[in-house]
Amino acid sequence: MGVKNRYSKMLKRENLRNTSHRQSILEVMEASREPVSAETLYLTLRGKGISISMSTVYRALDVLVERNIIAKTDFTDNNRSLFEIKREEHRHHLVCVKCKKIIPVTECPFHEYASALEERFGFSITSHKLEMFGYCRKCSKDSDEK
Numbered sequence: 088m089g090v091k092n093r094y095s096k097m098l099k100r101e102n103l104r105n106t107s108h109r110q111s112i113l114e115v116m117e118a119s120r121e122p123v124s125a126e127t128l129y130l131t132l133r134g135k136g137i138s139i140s141m142s143t144v145y146r147a148l149d150v151l152v153e154r155n156i157i158a159k160t161d162f163t164d165n166n167r168s169l170f171e172i173k174r175e176e177h178r179h180h181l182v183c184v185k186c187k188k189i190i191p192v193t194e195c196p197f198h199e200y201a202s203a204l205e206e207r208f209g210f211s212i213t214s215h216k217l218e219m220f221g222y223c224r225k226c227s228k229d230s231d232e233k
């Protein structure tokens with residue numbers, strides 16, 4: 088669960104069939120920490136014993152780019168394109184109740200917990216929110232001085 092589930096949700100959200108080729112392409116992209124070329128994808132998939140043609144890879148990439156699931160970057164110098172999964176900007180916030188300052192926090196410790204909850208309750212979690220309230224550095228210092 089977890090990763091695979093997330094891809095099928097992404098595909099479902101865009102009304103795309105969750106074909107094994109699309110799924111495999113997204114998996115390879117996720118596993119590689121940097122953007123990959125269509126050729127690298129093709130070779131990696133073949134290396135995993137997946138029977139796919141170069142034209143299928145190109146076609147799948149086109150669809151995924153069109154639906155905004157992956158991003159394509161063109162490098163005009165060597166005529167090459169690289170692809171990577173678009174990550175949703177997911178963040179939490181620290182909200183100062185005194186000066187109302189909002190500090191964004193980009194780390195999220197909840198993804199694994201969410202998977203555990205999905206399993207436990209048979210619930211399909213699509214998002215979550217978390218805001219923490221308190222005093223920012225400046226405001227907590229001000230109140231100490233009183």
Ligand SMILES: [Zn+2]
Binds near residue numbers: 225
């Ligand atoms: Zn404050």
Ligand SMILES: [Zn+2]
Binds near residue numbers: 179195196
């Ligand atoms: Zn989160």
